[in-house]
Amino acid sequence: xxTIYNENETKNSKLIKDLQNLPKVKTPENFEYNLMTRxxxxxxxxxxxxxxxxxxxxxxxPSAVVVTAIILLFIFLPSSxxxxxxxxxxxxxxxxxxIVSNSVEVGSDLAKKNSNQNNNSVASSGNSGSSLNSSNSQxxxxxxxxxxxxxxxxxxxxxxxxxxxxxxxRGNIVNSGSEPMPYxxxxxxxxPDQNTLNKYRAQVDSLRKAQxxxxxxxKALKMP
Amino acid sequence: MNKSLTELKDEELIKDFQDSNTLExxxxxxxxxxxxxxxxxxRFVGDRDVCTDIxxxxxxxxxxxxxxxxxxxxxxxxxxxxxxxxxxxxLKRRRxxxxxxxxxxxxxxxxxxxxxxFRSPEKIADGEIRNEIIQxxxxxxxxxxxxxxxxxxxxxxxxxxxSEITGLAIGTVKSRINRGRAQLQKLLKHIYxx
Numbered sequence: 001x002x003t004i005y006n007e008n009e010t011k012n013s014k015l016i017k018d019l020q021n022l023p024k025v026k027t028p029e030n031f032e033y034n035l036m037t038r039x040x041x042x043x044x045x046x047x048x049x050x051x052x053x054x055x056x057x058x059x060x061x062p063s064a065v066v067v068t069a070i071i072l073l074f075i076f077l078p079s080s081x082x083x084x085x086x087x088x089x090x091x092x093x094x095x096x097x098x099i100v101s102n103s104v105e106v107g108s109d110l111a112k113k114n115s116n117q118n119n120n121s122v123a124s125s126g127n128s129g130s131s132l133n134s135s136n137s138q139x140x141x142x143x144x145x146x147x148x149x150x151x152x153x154x155x156x157x158x159x160x161x162x163x164x165x166x167x168x169x170r171g172n173i174v175n176s177g178s179e180p181m182p183y184x185x186x187x188x189x190x191x192p193d194q195n196t197l198n199k200y201r202a203q204v205d206s207l208r209k210a211q212x213x214x215x216x217x218x219k220a221l222k223m224p
Numbered sequence: 225m226n227k228s229l230t231e232l233k234d235e236e237l238i239k240d241f242q243d244s245n246t247l248e249x250x251x252x253x254x255x256x257x258x259x260x261x262x263x264x265x266x267r268f269v270g271d272r273d274v275c276t277d278i279x280x281x282x283x284x285x286x287x288x289x290x291x292x293x294x295x296x297x298x299x300x301x302x303x304x305x306x307x308x309x310x311x312x313x314x315l316k317r318r319r320x321x322x323x324x325x326x327x328x329x330x331x332x333x334x335x336x337x338x339x340x341x342f343r344s345p346e347k348i349a350d351g352e353i354r355n356e357i358i359q360x361x362x363x364x365x366x367x368x369x370x371x372x373x374x375x376x377x378x379x380x381x382x383x384x385x386x387s388e389i390t391g392l393a394i395g396t397v398k399s400r401i402n403r404g405r406a407q408l409q410k411l412l413k414h415i416y417x418x
Contacts, residue, residue, distance in 0.1 A: 012405045019377035025266040027258045035283050047284050
C-alpha cells in the first residue's frame with residue numbers, strides 16, 4: 001500500500017513541487033483591526049445566532065421523527081399481527097384452544113362416564129352417588145366443550161322429555177339448550193369414528209330401555 | 225509578560241485564553257494562524273474577499289467557542305477544522321446559488337484551463353501564469369479531493385493531521401490525495417505533457 005502511494009508521489013513530483021511553490025496568500029493589513037473591532041463591538045453577525053438556534057433544530061428534528069415512528073409502530077404493528085375475534089370472550093377462547101387438543105380424548109372420556117352413569121342409574125335409581133357422578137361428568141364435559149353453561153342441557157331430562165325444546169331455530173338443539181346458541185367460533189371438524197358412534201348409539205339405546213323399564217315399574221307401582 | 229506569551233506553544237496559549245479570558249493570548253494565536261488559514265481557504269475556495277470573511281468568521285468562532293476546545297487535540301487541527309467547515313459551507317451556498325440561478329450557462333462549467341492552450345509556450349512557462357493556471361485547475365477538482373490536496377501539498381500538513389482535521393481515516397486521506405492529484409494532473413496535462 002505504502003509503495004503505491006510513494007509511486008504516486010514520484011509520478012506527480014512535478015505537480016507536487018509546483019503546488020508547494022505556489023505563492024502564499026496573506027490576509028489584508030487591516031484584518032486584525034477589523035477582527036478586534038468586531039469582537040469589541042460584539043458584532044458577531046450570524047455566528048452567534050447559529051450557536052443559539054442550532055441545538056434546538058438538532059435535537060427536535062430527530063426526536064420528532066423517532067416519536068412519530070414509535071407511535072406508528074404501536075398503532076399499526078399489533079393490529080396486523082394479532083387478529084382478535086371480538087365475538088369470542090376470553091373464557092371461550094381458552095375452551096376453544098383446549099377443545100382442539102382434547103378433541104380425541106373427550107369422546108372416549110365421555111363414553112366411559114356415561115356408561116358409569118348408566119350403570120349407576122340402572123343398579124340403584126335412588127342412589128345419591130349416581131347423581132354426584134353425573135353432575136361431575138357434566139361439569140367436566142362443560143369445561144371441556146366450548147359451550148356456555150346456559151346452552152347445555154341435561155341428557156337425562158332430554159330423553160325423559162321433561163325439557164322438550166321448542167326452539168327449533170338452531171340445528172343442534174341438544175347442544176344449545178332452550179336458549180339460542182351464541183356464536184362460539186369455528187372448530188376443527190373431525191369425522192367421527194364408526195366404533196365410537198356405535199358405542200354412543202348402544203348407550204342411548206340402553207338408556208331408553210332403562211327409561212322404559214323405569215316407566216313400566218312406576219306404572220306398576222301406581223296400579224292398585 | 226507579553227514576551228513570555230509569544231514564546232508559549234499554541235496549546236498553552238489557548239489554555240491561558242480559556243482560563244483568564246484575556247485577549248493577548250487570543251491575539252497571538254490570531255497572528256500565528258491568520259495567514260496559513262487565509263492561504264488554505266484561498267486555495268480551497270478561490271475568492272480573496274470571501275476568503276478574508278471566512279478567516280474572520282473562523283477567528284470569531286474560535287473566540288466564541290474557545291471552551292469547546294479540548295487539550296488532547298492539537299490547536300492547529302482544531303482551527304483548521306473550523307476554517308474547513310466554513311469554507312465547505314461557502315461552497316455549498318455557491319452550489320445552491322448556481323442551481324437556482326437562471327442566467328447559469330453550461331459554458332461556465334467547462335474548464336477554463338482549455339483556453340490556455342491558445343497561449344504561447346513562453347507565456348505558459350512564465351511563473352505567474354503557471355500559478356494562475358494551477359489555481360484554476362485546483363478549483364475544478366472535486367472539493368473532497370481538493371481539500372486534502374491543499375492540506376497536504378500546499379499547507380504541508382502530515383497525513384495524521386489531515387486525518388484529524390477532516391475526520392477521515394488515514395487510508396481514505398491517502399487515497400483521496402492521490403485521486404485529487406490524478407484529477408489535477410489530468411486537468412494540467414498540457415503543462416506536464418513533456
